[in-house]
Amino acid sequence: MTTIEAEGSGAETGTAPGTLTHEGGAVHGYHHQKDEHLKRLRRIEGQIRGLQRLVDEDVYCIDILTQVSASTKALQSFALQLLEEHLRHCVADAAVKGGTEIDAKVEEATKAIARLLRT
Amino acid sequence: MTTIEAEGSGAETGTAPGTLTHEGGAVHGYHHQKDEHLKRLRRIEGQIRGLQRLVDEDVYCIDILTQVSASTKALQSFALQLLEEHLRHCVADAAVKGGTEIDAKVEEATKAIARLLRT
């Protein structure tokens, strides 16, 4: 599991100074929960690897489907947390700033929610 | 990525003689597409690792949500293929056999579909 630990460690990447992104250096709403997000995603990655094991061991179809539902639920739950932080920070900031940016932000967020609903 | 290749190789596990499972040695419906399923799942695993990279690099929330929707869709699509094979083999076999097993099989499949719908 070397790759994954390296990816998740953030040692060489994520939190280094200078990597701040998007619109002049502001970090996104989810930045503060970054570690929690990475932990969640590694858990989901483990679930997907578990699914490969189940298929490989010829486990009963229905039991595999139950595990697929659990993984999908975990992904949806991750998406909801990300969305909540996005609304609380990016969307709320646009509202405070005034102007028309709030309209674009709300439309963008609604489209993202529509994509989640349609999957 | 050593771990994953090892897991997916099936060298020591899946297809060896004697590992046949469930109800007296019959393999499940999805057995014939096993390689395709493992390939799909490895691709989904790659998507989840890609999500970790996006979070780690502070990519914009909405772009991450788009990628989450793609992963969820891929999982649903995997579930649907598994379900189709289950209906074509396990459920149809129960119908041919006669008796009351078909009722149990149909109820079980419907519950699995309900779980997929509710995620």
Place this chain on the structure above:
Amino acid sequence: MTTIEAEGSGAETGTAPGTLTHEGGAVHGYHHQKDEHLKRLRRIEGQIRGLQRLVDEDVYCIDILTQVSASTKALQSFALQLLEEHLRHCVADAAVKGGTEIDAKVEEATKAIARLLRT
């Protein structure tokens, strides 16, 4: 609510002798639960009318969304019951008959499930 009772009564339509349909007179799987289905659908119709009342009375958006979720859940639940009966009768019958019809039936059912999942 005169209209609805008239529609649901089936006096002039549904259960009259001779109206049996599809493939030489065989009725579908859900036929036996017809009354229950119609009752469920009338309840959902009532929920949709309730939604109109909420919008008309300027009820708080979130409370309306809660009611929309309840209606969607009721529709999904109706779909699942219909699907279960379809699997138990139409799909199982095709399996018993033998031949290639089972493949077409399973593919058709899977596509219907996919449509339910994607909404």
Place this chain on the structure above:
Amino acid sequence: MTTIEAEGSGAETGTAPGTLTHEGGAVHGYHHQKDEHLKRLRRIEGQIRGLQRLVDEDVYCIDILTQVSASTKALQSFALQLLEEHLRHCVADAAVKGGTEIDAKVEEATKAIARLLRT
């Protein structure tokens, strides 16, 4: 269809002066699209009545399921429009006002989205 027209007309109810609601007379975000919302909901009500007709006429299960999917999609689409207006007005207003109300509003909206996802 007398009932529905009477319900939807708003003659005796919705837009009369003095019926404004919630927090000291402010109307909700969706108020401005009220007529459009009612039109959409009446169309969905018509779809549900169409479903009753299909069941009553013993139409093939799969064709009924297709129609259920269409109704669910229409409900989801209505929910998304309501949600967009809620974010643009109620949530954005809370952000502008400052204080902690924005947190409560965002949490509430996220929970509503979660309910939509889980149906």
